[in-house]
Amino acid sequence: MKEIFLNGAAFTDNFGDILFFQVFSKVVNDLGYTPSMYSENEKVRAQLSNVSFYSNKLDAIKNADKIAYVGGGYFGEQPNPKWTYRFRWGLQNIRRIQVFGILAIWYKKPVGIFGAGAGNISNPLTRMVIDKIVNKAEIVIVRDYESKEALKRKKSEAKHIIESVDTILAIDTILNDVHVACEKNILLHLSDSPENDENSKVLWEDVSDFLKENRNFRCTIITDHFSGGQKCSYDYFSNMSKTNSQVSVFKYTDTISLINLIAKSEYVITNKLHVGVVGLSYNKKVISIPNHPKVVNLFKQLGIEERLIRKENLNKGKLLSVMYKIQSEELAIDNKVKERALFNVDSFKEFISKR
Structure with missing residues (x-):
């Protein structure tokens, strides 16, 4: 069975990051494939019981058929006036997230990026790593104009960077078991x-x-x-x-x-x-x-x-x-905005289904 490795901020149980993994892992399951991830966080694992988790980063990528970045702002650093903080953040970003993209390139595994956010990167090593991943990716979809411009400023190959919106803007369409009301x-x-x-x-x-x-x-x-x-x-x-x-x-x-x-x-x-x-x-x-x-x-x-x-x-x-x-x-x-959010999901389906 085809295995799809989902990459992102899997080290934290932050609401938005978990939501991305839930949305995209469900798509993988619905297509009859296996979603896989790497996370040491037990709270993350508990909320993603449908995902196969690895304890070894190398094994996770070697066993995957494709690697997908599934939203989140990890192509841009946290705002902080201290350059030492931003520099350390850049190194952590490589260790926690970008390492999987680099391993995927090394093992010649297809990489796709779906609805991610990008911004300034102060650490030159982190910037170089992100450039490499973006340039090698088969498809790159970012969530706004600023993200596209940020990647272009990093001298990435802008021709395949698609500007979209945040995938979660269509969560009301993606989830159909939520009770909507208007309580005071x-x-x-x-x-x-x-x-x-x-x-x-x-x-x-x-x-x-x-x-x-x-x-x-x-x-x-x-x-x-x-x-x-x-x-x-x-x-x-x-x-x-x-x-x-x-x-x-x-x-x-x-x-x-x-x-x-x-x-x-x-x-x-x-x-x-x-x-x-x-x-x-x-x-x-x-x-x-x-x-x-x-x-x-x-x-x-x-x-x-x-x-x-x-x-x-x-x-x-x-x-x-x-x-x-x-x-x-x-x-x-606007419905057109939600259509663009769903475009991220449809593009992901196409990417993982393609041989």
């Missing part, structure tokens, strides 16, 4: 606790004012992984929920539970990419306080920049103003 609920996704972070404090104050003025609304504080600042946020609001009936908390354990919560809420307020992307797919009132250029790129691509609140513009009352401004608005993602 606000999902608030904070990177830290209001007692530790000034931006989180300002955001919560505005949401709190909205709740006081709209007693029929509730607010659920969510996480899309459970560590660091998000855990602090969860703990802070968990205590608050004991005395405030309008507040509840959601601890992230799996993608489907979070998708169902997003699909039945009215507002989604987040600084992360794929919590917002899922909300947009289900036509929710998504407001983003971006912590990464990729989020800005998405909102520009969809023509909804008025729903962005950049951190330098964040002050008391800003979020509240945007919430009221869009309260009566209906936003539906």
Whole structure:
């Protein structure tokens, strides 16, 4: 049976990365093939029970028939002013993700890239490795114009780089067992606790004012992984929920539970990419306080920049103003956008089915 190795950020159980693997591994299964991956993270393995996991990187590629990068922003570095951080990130990126592309080239295995994000790379070694993989890939589909330009700036062969959109923008079409509703609920996704972070404090104050003025609304504080600042946020609001009936908390354990919560809420307020992307797919009132250029790129691509609140513009009352401004608005993602998202999946099917 044909084996398809799925590559991406499999070292973390972050919501968006797991969602990509679930979408594309299901496609592999549906075609009668075996999806395989490499991950040492038990939480990742637990959410992908349909995948065959390897404990040895070399064996994973030697046994695979084809290798597919299945979305994620690993062709661009994390924004950080410290060059030492960016340099170390580049080395980790090679060790965790790009090593599989290099091994695939060495063993002459076909490589395809489907809906990935790209950006600046400071580490020259990482940049060289990514150039090599992109140039050798049979097909390269990126999720936005900025990603295509980033790869071109790296002197990659631009002729086979296709600009598309994020695959998860069509998650409402890909998943057909999600209950969609419009409950008077606000999902608030904070990177830290209001007692530790000034931006989180300002955001919560505005949401709190909205709740006081709209007693029929509730607010659920969510996480899309459970560590660091998000855990602090969860703990802070968990205590608050004991005395405030309008507040509840959601601890992230799996993608489907979070998708169902997003699909039945009215507002989604987040600084992360794929919590917002899922909300947009289900036509929710998504407001983003971006912590990464990729989020800005998405909102520009969809023509909804008025729903962005950049951190330098964040002050008391800003979020509240945007919430009221869009309260009566209906936003539906254009069908052409969803068709482009599904194009990523269709291209993947063609790639893995081809002899």
